Amino acid sequence: MTTLRKLFTNYWSPYVAIGIAGVLSALYFGITNTVWAVTGEFTRFGGHILQLFGVDISDWAYFDLIQMKGSTFDRTDGWIVWGMFIGALIMILFSNNFKIRMPKQKRRLVQGLIGGIIAGVGARLALGCNLAAFFTGVPQFSFHAWIFMAATAIGTYVGVKIVSTRWWKGKPILQKGNAAPAVRKSRKVQPYIGGLVAVVYAGLIVYFFLNGKTMLGVAAIFGAAFGILIERGQICFTSAFRDLWISGRATMTKAIILGMAISSVLTLIVILVNDVDPITKIAAPSTFIGGLLFGIGIVLAGGCETGMMYRLMEGQVIFLPVFIGNIIGATFLAYAWDHLGVFDLLVKSGAKINLISVMGPAWALIVTLVLLAVGYIVASYWQKNYRFGVGFKKGGANK
Amino acid sequence: MTIDFTLDLRGEPCPYPVIYSLETLQDMKKGQVLQVIADCPAAFKNVPEEVVKHGYTLVQEPVKNGQELIFYIQA
Numbered sequence: 001m002t003t004l005r006k007l008f009t010n011y012w013s014p015y016v017a018i019g020i021a022g023v024l025s026a027l028y029f030g031i032t033n034t035v036w037a038v039t040g041e042f043t044r045f046g047g048h049i050l051q052l053f054g055v056d057i058s059d060w061a062y063f064d065l066i067q068m069k070g071s072t073f074d075r076t077d078g079w080i081v082w083g084m085f086i087g088a089l090i091m092i093l094f095s096n097n098f099k100i101r102m103p104k105q106k107r108r109l110v111q112g113l114i115g116g117i118i119a120g121v122g123a124r125l126a127l128g129c130n131l132a133a134f135f136t137g138v139p140q141f142s143f144h145a146w147i148f149m150a151a152t153a154i155g156t157y158v159g160v161k162i163v164s165t166r167w168w169k170g171k172p173i174l175q176k177g178n179a180a181p182a183v184r185k186s187r188k189v190q191p192y193i194g195g196l197v198a199v200v201y202a203g204l205i206v207y208f209f210l211n212g213k214t215m216l217g218v219a220a221i222f223g224a225a226f227g228i229l230i231e232r233g234q235i236c237f238t239s240a241f242r243d244l245w246i247s248g249r250a251t252m253t254k255a256i257i258l259g260m261a262i263s264s265v266l267t268l269i270v271i272l273v274n275d276v277d278p279i280t281k282i283a284a285p286s287t288f289i290g291g292l293l294f295g296i297g298i299v300l301a302g303g304c305e306t307g308m309m310y311r312l313m314e315g316q317v318i319f320l321p322v323f324i325g326n327i328i329g330a331t332f333l334a335y336a337w338d339h340l341g342v343f344d345l346l347v348k349s350g351a352k353i354n355l356i357s358v359m360g361p362a363w364a365l366i367v368t369l370v371l372l373a374v375g376y377i378v379a380s381y382w383q384k385n386y387r388f389g390v391g392f393k394k395g396g397a398n399k
Numbered sequence: 400m401t402i403d404f405t406l407d408l409r410g411e412p413c414p415y416p417v418i419y420s421l422e423t424l425q426d427m428k429k430g431q432v433l434q435v436i437a438d439c440p441a442a443f444k445n446v447p448e449e450v451v452k453h454g455y456t457l458v459q460e461p462v463k464n465g466q467e468l469i470f471y472i473q474a
Contacts, residue, residue, distance in 0.1 A: 011444065099466035101438050103410040163414070172406055172419040179405035180436055186465045234441050239413065246414050247421065247449050302412040311412070314440060318412050388421045388453055 008094040008191075014255040017233020021226060022263035025136050028222045030270040032076055032215060035140065035279055036226060037132040038084070039123045039305050039330060040066050041077040046331025048072070061343065062124075062334035076219035081309075083223015086201050088231040088310035090224075093194025096186070101316045105170045108302075112318045115301025116308075116325020117332070119294050122155070124333040125342070126290025127281045129305045130237040130298075133291070137281065138260045138372075139267035141364045143353035144283035146371070148291040155295015156241035163299055164246075231310040238298040238307055248386030250379040257376045264368050268361055284350020286342070301325065400458060400471065403431040409438045409467060416442035417449050420472070424455055427474035432458060435470040443468050 025036040047063050048071070057063050072078035092098050103109065123129035126148050128137060134152070137145025162168055201224065208217030229235065233255070240256050243249035271278050281287075298304040301322045303311055308326065312319040336342045355364035385392055406423055408416045416437050423433060437446060447457055450472050459471040 011440075097440060097466055099438060101410050103412065104407075105411075108412065164418070169415070169418065172408060172411070172415070172423070174423060175405045175407070176403070177405065178402040178434060179407065180434055180469055181464070183462060183464045234444065236413070236441060239441070239445070242414060243417075243445070247417055247453070249417075249445060249449055249452075251445075251448075299414075302414070316412060316439070317410075388418075388449070389425065 008091070009096075011234055012229075012232040014233040014235060014251060015258055017229045018235055018255045018259035019262055021135075021229045021233075021235070022139075022259035022261075023266060024222060024225055024229075026139065026263050026266035026270055028218075029136070029140075029267060029279075030274060031218055033276060034076060035132055035136040036080060036222070037077065037128060037136065038081050038309070039120070039129040039326070040132070041072065041075070041081045042120070042305065042327050043124055043330040043334055044068055044072065044075075044077075046327045046334065049327070050331065060334060060338065062337040065337075074216070076215050079216050079219035080223040080226070083220045083225075084227035084230070084306075084309050085313060086197065087224030087227025089227075089313040090194045090198045090201070091228050091231045092310070092314050093190040093197065096188050096190045097314060098190055099315045101314065101318075103318050104173065107168075107170060108318050109321050111168065112301050113321035113325045115297045115299070116322035117297070117329040118325075119297025119301055119304060119322075120326040120329020120331075121333045122290045122293030122295070122297055122329075123305060123326075124290070124330045125346070126151075126287045126294065129294065131306060132279075133281065133287070134237070135256065135260060136263070138368065139263040140278040140280065141264075141268075141355040141368065142278065142280045142283075143355060143358075144281045144287045147283055147287045148294075151288045151291025152295040152298075153241050155292040155297075156238070156299050157245050157295075158292075159296040159299025160242055160245040162296070168300075227310065230306060231313070236307045237304045238302070241295065242299050244379070244382055244386070247388040248383050250383035253379040254376055254383075257372050257379065261369055261372045264365060264372070268356075268365050271356070272361060278354055278356055280352040280354040282347060282350045283353050284347045286346035286350065289346060297329075400432060402434045402471070403427070405434045405436065407436050408442065409436055411437070411442075412439055413441050413445070416446050420446050420450055421453060424450065424453075424472065424474045429474055431474050433472045433474060435472060436467055437470070438467045446470060 047057050047068050126133050133145050133148040205217050205220050236252055240252040305326050308319045308322045456473045458473045462469040
C-alpha cells in the first residue's frame with residue numbers, strides 16, 4: 001500500500017518514465033503503424049474550428065496531406081491526444097496536485113499566446129513537434145529529425161536570450177522576512193475524483209474493444225499511458241534544451257536521449273520483424289526553419305505542445321493561451337502552406353531521407369546510437385561545468 | 400533559523416522559478432536565508448537541485464503546504 005501510495009504521490013525518475021515511453025512508442029508503432037504524435041491532430045482541431053465557422057477547407061493542400069476524415073473521436077491520433085490529457089489528469093488528481101495556478105504577472109498570458117503561436121507554426125512547418133520530428137522521428141531513422149533537433153537547439157538559445165531580457169522576464173515579489181502563509185490542512189477529495197475519471201475512461205476503452213473499434217481502444221490506452229508517463233516523470237522537452245543555456249541543467253536532456261536510444265533499438269526490431277517501412281518525413285529548408293521557430297516558441301511559451309498538455313491539466317492557467325496559440329499557429333501554417341507559397345518556397349526542394357535506405361539497418365542504428373551517445377556525453381559535461389550567469393568557468397563557479 | 404527574505408513564486412511557470420531564485424541568492428549576503436514558495440510542479444525538483452548545484456544549501460527539508468512547496472535556502 002505504501003509503495004502504491006508513493007507511486008502516486010512522488011514523481012518518478014524522468015529516466016524511467018521516458019525509458020518506458022520509448023518502449024511504448026515503439027510498441028505503438030508496431031501495432032498501429034503510426035507514431036506517437038500530437039500536433040497533426042492540433043492542426044485538425046484548427047480545421048474543424050474553421051469548418052464550424054463555415055470556411056471551406058476542402059482545397060487546402062495541408063489538410064489533404066494530414067487528412068481530415070471524421071471527427072477527433074473517430075481517429076487514433078485524436079485518442080492519443082485525449083488519452084494524454086486524461087491520463088495526466090488522473091495522475092494529477094491521484095496525487096492531490098490540481099490547483100488553479102494563475103501567474104501573478106499577467107504578461108505571462110500574452111507571452112504564452114505569442115510563444116504558442118510561434119511554436120505551432122514551427123512544428124507544423126517541420127511536419128511534427130518534438131514527438132514526430134524528434135522523440136519518435138529519430139527512432140524512425142528519419143533524417144529530418146536530426147535537422148529539426150539541431151535547429152531547435154539554436155532556437156531555444158535565441159529564446160533564452162529573449163526571456164532573459166528585463167522587459168520579458170519581469171520581476172518577482174521579494175519580501176523581507178518570513179512572508180509565507182500558514183501551513184493548512186487540506187481535505188483530499190481529488191484522488192476520489194481521479195478514481196472516478198479513471199473508471200469512466202476504462203469503461204470507454206472497453207466500449208471501443210467490444211464494438212470492434214480496436215484501434216481506437218489501443219490509441220486510448222497508449223494515449224493515457226503517455227499522459228501518465230510525461231506527468232509522473234515531469235517530462236519536458238523544452239527544459240531539455242532551455243535549461244542547458246540557463247543553468248546548465250541536463251537532467252531532461254539526458255533522460256530524453258536515453259529514451260530515444262531505447263526506442264531506436266526497439267523500433268528497428270519492429271521495422272525488421274513486421275517488414276514495414278519506417279515513417280519518413282521530408283527533410284527540407286522548412287525542417288530547419290521550423291525547428292528554429294519551434295525552439296524560440298517553446299521557450300517563450302514555457303512549454304512545448306507535449307509538456308503544455310499535462311501542465312494545463314495541473315491547472316497552470318498560462319498554458320491555456322499556449323494551447324490556443326498552438327492551434328492558431330498550426331492552422332495559420334496550414335493556410336500559408338499553399339495559399340502563401342510556403343510549400344513551393346521551403347518544402348518542395350526537399351527529399352525524404354531515411355538512414356535505413358541510405359546505409360542499411362545495421363549502420364543506421366549504429367550511427368544513431370553513436371550520435372545519441374555523443375549528445376549524452378556533451379550534456380553531462382555541460383551540466384558539470386556550466387553555471388547560471390557565469391557560463392563556463394575554470395575551476396567551477398561558486399565552489 | 401531566521402528567514403531573511405521570502406520569494407513568492409506561486410503561479411510562475413518555468414524557467415522563472417529557477418532564474419528568480421538564483422538571481423535573488425546572488426544578491427544576498429552569505430549565510431542569509433531565502434524562503435521560496437513555489438507551486439509549479441517542475442520547480443519542486445529543479446529549484447532545489449539547481450540551487451544546490453550552484454553552491455547554496457538547503458537548510459531544512461522543504462515543507463509541503465497543499466499544492467505548494469516551501470524551500471529554505473542559505474546563500
